[in-house]
Amino acid sequence: MRKLKSGIYGLNPLLDGGVNENSTTVVIGRSGAGKTTFATQFIRRGLQDGQEGIFVSLDENKEQIIREAVEMGWSDILDSLDDELLVFIDASGREFSNFIRKELPAFVSEWKGSNARIAIDPLTPVMWSTKDLYEQRDLIGFMLKQTRKVGTVLCTLEEHGQADLAGAETVIPMYLADCVIHLRLDHDESAPSRTLKIIKCRNSRHSQSRHAYQITRGFGIILEGIERRKVATAKVPSQLRQMLLTRALPKSVLERLEKALEGLTDEDFRTLKPEALLDLILQEYQDA
Ligand SMILES: Nc1ncnc2c1ncn2[C@@H]1O[C@H](COP(=O)(O)OP(=O)(O)OP(=O)(O)O)[C@@H](O)[C@H]1O
Ligand SMILES: [Mg+2]
Incomplete structure (x- = not known):
């Protein structure tokens, strides 16, 4: 756009x-x-x-x-x-x-x-x-x-x-x-x-x-109070990416998630921690 x-x-x-x-x-x-x-x-x-x-x-x-x-x-x-x-x-x-x-x-x-x-x-x-x-x-x-x-x-x-x-x-x-x-x-x-x-x-x-x-x-x-946009940090996406690699997830799921994380920044996750999101992902894709 x-x-x-x-x-x-x-x-x-x-x-x-x-x-x-x-x-x-x-x-x-x-x-x-x-x-x-x-x-x-x-x-x-x-x-x-x-x-x-x-x-x-x-x-x-x-x-x-x-x-x-x-x-x-x-x-x-x-x-x-x-x-x-x-x-x-x-x-x-x-x-x-x-x-x-x-x-x-x-x-x-x-x-x-x-x-x-x-x-x-x-x-x-x-x-x-x-x-x-x-x-x-x-x-x-x-x-x-x-x-x-x-x-x-x-x-x-x-x-x-x-x-x-x-x-x-x-x-x-x-x-x-x-x-x-x-x-x-x-x-x-x-x-x-x-x-x-x-x-x-x-x-x-x-x-x-x-x-x-x-x-x-x-x-x-x-x-009021708007600063010029800072360079966005992407700690949450990169930590989550690392964590995902250590889990036994199907390759296709992993690929989709990695693609979803591309270009995202910490702001996109607001207060959500990578551990919490990892847990939700595992619940969605690993639990029977
Ligand atoms: N020339 C001006 N200098 C300083 N402030 C102004 C000036 N013109 C308007 N304002 C401020 O902007 C406010 C909003 O005006 P505006 O006409 O944009 O409101 P609006 O939402 O379109 O209102 P309405 O629904 O009544 O049309 C005014 O109430 C006034 O406080
Ligand atoms: Mg008006």
Whole structure:
């Protein structure tokens, strides 16, 4: 999988290098969590790398989004608009089912190339355009399938329920997307505290932890405490490989396990010790 730099400061090491090309990511958070900021940052990073950007806005109009970006210190997106490298699709106040089933496929079939970044902000009104769950799933699935034809997709989704990610409106997009990122905003007495967690990411290793972030003018979302990736150590895989060689395992099993260990690092095993994994392997393949 080719990785694209996300543009979110500190996120790439948590995603094993970045966002998978031609994948679909959904960013979920409450109002003010930073969803639109995330989407703009992602698009803007692509523009810097010569990729085209498509911003599909379903809530705020084009002028509002641009004004916010300029306020954030990102007035360079005005140049990208002039150069037609950044395209806005303002679907706010539209009839979404018609927009998704008719206008979007027409746009996609006219688009040349498959290397753009597409942001859809937010997906929520599409979910609300019908009460029928099957129709919701079908609409979102269709929308993701269409948009990924032109490149790498990032959708935002509003969170409304009290508990994290428990709201009914988050379930379907979470299943359909390749990667799910949760932005949590807690209002403490003094300052808001913000944390990010990667809930899932198909075809990629990813961080399992929650990470604090801030939103800073000029930069956007910055994750805190992220160091440049160190050279990964592979003590657990190499110790396990040594241990396996001393056991009477069928040759084919041994070969498969050695292949599985290739390229793995200590991080892949988290707190699991080689002895414990060896024991599980022996239970699986040796015990009668
Ligand atoms: N120009 C700015 N300078 C500094 N901080 C900003 C600026 N613009 C936005 N922020 C911060 O970023 C936060 C998140 O804004 P953003 O619009 O990305 O949230 P959102 O998740 O899209 O919210 P909503 O669901 O209401 O659209 C704001 O609440 C504010 O704290
Ligand atoms: Mg927003």
